[in-house]
Amino acid sequence: MQTILSTNQLYKRYLDKNVISDVNLNVQQGEIYGFLGPNGAGKTTIMKMITGLIRPTSGQITLFNQPSTTSSFEIRKRIGSLIEYPIFYEHLSAYENLQLHCEYMGFYDHKAITDALELTSITEPRMKPVKHFSLGMKQRLGIARAICTRPELLLLDEPINGMDPVGIRELRELFHALSKEHGMTLFISSHILQEIEHLADTIGVIKEGRLLKELSMSQIHSQHRDYIEVALTDSKKAVAVIERKLNITNFKVIDPHLIHIYEPNVSSIELSKCLILNGIGIESLNKKHVSLEDYFLQIIQGGAVSD
Numbered sequence: 001m002q003t004i005l006s007t008n009q010l011y012k013r014y015l016d017k018n019v020i021s022d023v024n025l026n027v028q029q030g031e032i033y034g035f036l037g038p039n040g041a042g043k044t045t046i047m048k049m050i051t052g053l054i055r056p057t058s059g060q061i062t063l064f065n066q067p068s069t070t071s072s073f074e075i076r077k078r079i080g081s082l083i084e085y086p087i088f089y090e091h092l093s094a095y096e097n098l099q100l101h102c103e104y105m106g107f108y109d110h111k112a113i114t115d116a117l118e119l120t121s122i123t124e125p126r127m128k129p130v131k132h133f134s135l136g137m138k139q140r141l142g143i144a145r146a147i148c149t150r151p152e153l154l155l156l157d158e159p160i161n162g163m164d165p166v167g168i169r170e171l172r173e174l175f176h177a178l179s180k181e182h183g184m185t186l187f188i189s190s191h192i193l194q195e196i197e198h199l200a201d202t203i204g205v206i207k208e209g210r211l212l213k214e215l216s217m218s219q220i221h222s223q224h225r226d227y228i229e230v231a232l233t234d235s236k237k238a239v240a241v242i243e244r245k246l247n248i249t250n251f252k253v254i255d256p257h258l259i260h261i262y263e264p265n266v267s268s269i270e271l272s273k274c275l276i277l278n279g280i281g282i283e284s285l286n287k288k289h290v291s292l293e294d295y296f297l298q299i300i301q302g303g304a305v306s307d
């Protein structure tokens, strides 16, 4: 896969504070990249730097294998974005707003505009002035504007904000279609994991301006696995039994009286029987489930998450 967007040691400083520090992120062509972080983490600031709305204090942004600067207009034409709240000419219709945008971007194609309106389900009120649109409709129109120039890379800043559950489902389907059917690369920010966990191929986690983790969904699924927690009299003695008698290799000694067993398909009954028969007292044995949410909370709160 080809990297379509990357940042190298990216910093943004306001007054005496770095709001973005040493961010190195990598987005592959055709993927949906979920950019996850709590409010104020720096998501919008990074997206503004990528789209050239603001300048980095230092560091490089590479787009389509070319260094990007605020004046890289040809590169920007290959990007669509919806950052913060979309602003429109309120007295103009949805179609007219998109038409103006296409003219400004140097890309005019009536079919692309009608396709974008259709994809975002803005069909009926197409000729109505935008001032009569609901918040959710304006959000969808913002997405239509971002895709009507048929960009290769689409950056969406919290696009699900303000949408009702039906609208959220429709948007998810749209993002999926844009990625899988239209071959666009999507970079979507959110502060809510559930909004992007079923959508993203890769997730980047940002907190206080720093990228804490960047990993694919398959890596995430292999890391936040279920395990058996065994509280026992002697971990050291138990290790010998677990390894030699039960042939289990995937486990972790947490402390002298606690072991986590990650190996799948281990029978709790077999495990306890074998430990007891070998003279190890068991205080408790529990199956633990780690949700994706717990996993991300651990990352964001700085808990121990192994690579």
Ligand SMILES: Nc1ncnc2c1ncn2[C@@H]1O[C@H](COP(=O)(O)OP(=O)(O)OP(=O)(O)O)[C@@H](O)[C@H]1O
Pocket (backbone or CB within 6 Å): 014, 019, 037, 038, 039, 040, 041, 042, 043, 044, 045, 046, 191
């Ligand atoms: N123009 C500015 N001047 C000073 N500080 C700023 C400016 N813009 C953003 N910040 C600060 O930078 C930090 C990151 O803000 P940013 O809006 O990028 O976060 P975010 O992750 O997008 O948050 P949210 O989800 O709330 O939109 C915040 O502490 C914010 O107050």
